[in-house]
Amino acid sequence: MESKNKNDHSILRIEGLKKYFPVRRGFLQKIHGWVRAVDDVSFEIERGKTMGLVGESGCGKTTVARLILKLLESDEGKIIFQARDISRFSEKEMKPYRKEIQIIFQDPFGSLNPRMTVGQCIEEGIRISGIKHASRRKERLEDLLKMVGMSPDSADRYPHEFSGGQRQRIGIARALSVEPSLIVCDEPVSALDVSIQAQIINLLKDLQDQLGLSYLFISHDLNVVGYLCNTISVMYHGHIMEFAPSEDIFNHPCHPYTISLLSAIPDPDPDKKWYVKLSNGPISDSDGVLEGCKYQDRCSIAETACRKDRMVFEKVGENHFVRCWKAAKNI
Amino acid sequence: MNPAEETINTTDYVEAPPAPKRTRMQEFRRTLGQNRLAGLGFIIFFLFFCCAVTGLVLTSGSKPAFDPSMVRLEEKLRPPLSKPNLKALRPDQVPVLNVYLMGTDDLGRDVFSRMLQGAWVSLTVGFVAVGISVLIGIFMGGIAGYFGQHHIKTVHILFFLCLIGGTGLIIANFTVIGTVILLLCPAYIFYSQLTRHGSTEKETPALKAMLHSNAVSVDTLIMRIVDIMLCFPSFFLILTVVALLPASIYNIMIVIGLTSWMGTTRFVRAEFLSLREQDFVAAAKALGLSTFRIIFRHIMPNAVAPVLVSATIGIASAILTEAGLSFLGFGVPPPHATWGNILSNGKNFIFDAPWLTFMPGIAILIVVLSFNLFGEGLRDILNPKLRERY
């Protein structure tokens, strides 16, 4: 991908991010191989916009989230946040930036400390944001709870007294308590019911309009991503396979993986007949592919050339990139 | 429009928890009600506590109401609930309520008063010993669980060895050698400060590389210390230490505490290992909270549940250990009474005055049983709460 010099427009830019996990076997725990969880991932998020990161389980999207938040150290690559490369920052240098990037998690049950009340949980963040007076802190707590649609007397209840959707709101309030500019949403609605999903999606959208937040929205659900995000990256086994604005991903998908993902979604619209374009061959979930395109095992249009070189991004449209030489040729 | 047909809901909807709030008292009462045995254990524990505290008040001082050390040789080995022989006693020797509630021992001392005095000892030994072991256990377990993967360099181990070795040698009167070794430590600190910013050599000499290699991880170190401590048969260890040190109740408490922290460490470490991976810990890190705060404010309250259970059972075990030590004669020195030494005394008169053995024996049984029941009940109470999901 070309790195355009839009430093004032982009809030986050990832270049060549890599994270490999060692596989140890045997008595002496020797390194047997590597799991290439994140392999040369690059994308850009514009200020005030949402980028969707889509992929099935095990493709590395959660690892990307943790790398951006510096909860894991990347092996290679740059993380450029607000025009500064934070990828090699020490813990001390990272401290002022911690407030700027926050995260909301998938599991509403595990993401809140069961031994702290809702108020205490959110106050941890309010403390960090430096408000001194206790009364002003209480005001801020009530404001935050109202902002996410919870009643202020939820503050002295424990997380287990709330439903999944309500806990997710509390998680969002916690993330907002330090006034971030970028929020990484790691599958925030996947564990919620349909009616609650819509509430949380609306809430996220409202907050973005109100506070000018930028989102990295990670999900396996293309419908949600299509609705909410401006641009979408499709990830498979650590590689970004396709990157485009949402309309283009849905209306003109290029990569065979994107096409198979889109066709696998059953559409509740009774007028659309559900026809699944499934890929050839068995689903392999091992990382056995060492050379060439990672998708070659499942791809319906794979050729011998796909087994040789690493695929590079080819431009196929306005801000539309595909990691497949064949698909790019066919456009 | 017909008022019966107007829609009643507005679009303003504020989220509230779906169930009404239950106060802590209500929850506590209900869980104790469900767990009858635990409730019973708790009640007995509470009674024991009251006995011990009042016993301390009633039996201490120069003119206590219940005098445990008042020797009445004329009244020795009287059975329980027997009346004192008023003619043979001085007025101040007559027991309160004019009856020997639990009889007298071979020196005519009132067993009931001695039991009261001993209750306080048992309570203190139990709580202090367990308190020490829990503190050490939580600390070690927390460090092992949270920092487990951090490695300690060989240099640091050598540094530590020099420190201890040097001090030890100095204490053992090998002053010169001891000081020399001890001086290696500040020398190393000085050297490392000097070369901190200047080491950009392309080849690190083999010795330096070896010194800076990762020797062992924190987790391994702490767990092996635990394993070593577990190898010692703890009762004999306590016996040895107590025999070497001057006999006092404080030494016993400290020694029991120092030899029983291993179980707690394992529990806490296990909880930390699983809690460390939870999302709420990642969220706390993402907020930028300090490591100290994350460990003690966020993770620790979740990790102490199994510790509470093992602590209550540990109190029972400490009381038994103290009784055992006193029985063998290594406990608190006479004339201070403990349940163990009343028992020990009584073994010589088991056919003539069986109450001397039964009274402390039954008391120990009831207290230990109640602690065990309470601990088991706590386990049940604490468990479902953590797993509650709506």
Next chain:
Amino acid sequence: MIDRRPTNDWPLLCVENLKVYFQSNGERARAVDGISFEVREKETVCIVGESGCGKTVSALSILGLIPTPPGEIVDGQIIFSGQNLIKLDEKEMQKIRGNHISMIFQEPLTSLNPVFTIEDQLGEAVKTHKSINAEELNRYCIQLLNDVGIPSPEQRLNDYPHQLSGGQRQRVMIAMALSCDPDLMIADEPTTALDVTVQAQILKLLRSIQQKRSMSILYISHDLGVVSAIAHRIYVMYAGIIVEQGNTDQIFRSTRHPYTQGLLASLPSLSKRGKRLYSIPGSVPNPAYKPAGCPFHPRCSHAILSCQDEFPEMCDYGEGHQARCPVLFKSKGYKGPNEMLKNTMS
């Protein structure tokens, strides 16, 4: 009331006024509060609802799998092939489980025993209900694995569950469920834990199996998309009651209950970009603290005073389509999901 037409569409399974309550922590949770549904031969019936609506409890109570200290079947009948399953004792139920009615569950990871091979587990159900020797059993197992689309079944038989992927494990579960050729298969959200592409394959598999074996499937799900792909008839559940029932066309094209309408309207998609997504306000009530009258009324934009007091009856729209909302029945106007969005945006 069930429409008992005396045709050869006599229902295979007929549940009438089932009530299952749970007693715990001093609360009485009315998980299933009087539902009636039926499954006929050779059809796929879906029960759709969100978490906490009681759909899983309904499915489990058919096979008598509700743990009876906290749970209790308080009322109702479950008629299967002429027998009331509630009245049967454990021994008679065991003859039915796996044999006439089988079940597949959501988590393939925990539904298979990790210490037994696939062959052991597949064969166990068959051995329990039929007498068969080892060689025939082996051949039968290979054929079953073939039927569910697992490649190289001979090698797979000796594998342990952890050596298979999630999709393959779910296929093994389906094979186990089919092993005794049941009349009815109950599937409790079998694809929720699977990736989208794997889910698509499993749904395709279920469709083909049903046609080949003339089996009925009772499919429990929360995913309306999945339901639209495989269901013949649908029951929508909310807070322990059925709020709407009908065939797929009726439910998706002309839904008549505010809850179903709200659900359909709140599904995100690319076409709704730029517009605000409709969302049903509030959340599912706690089964122990359900509102009086219609359980949906606190969240309903059509609710009127009587909805708070009277429990609504089922209103018939003909051809098997029924909905439990007298307000919409009276107004008779159909509001599609997008219309609803416009009206409630105020």
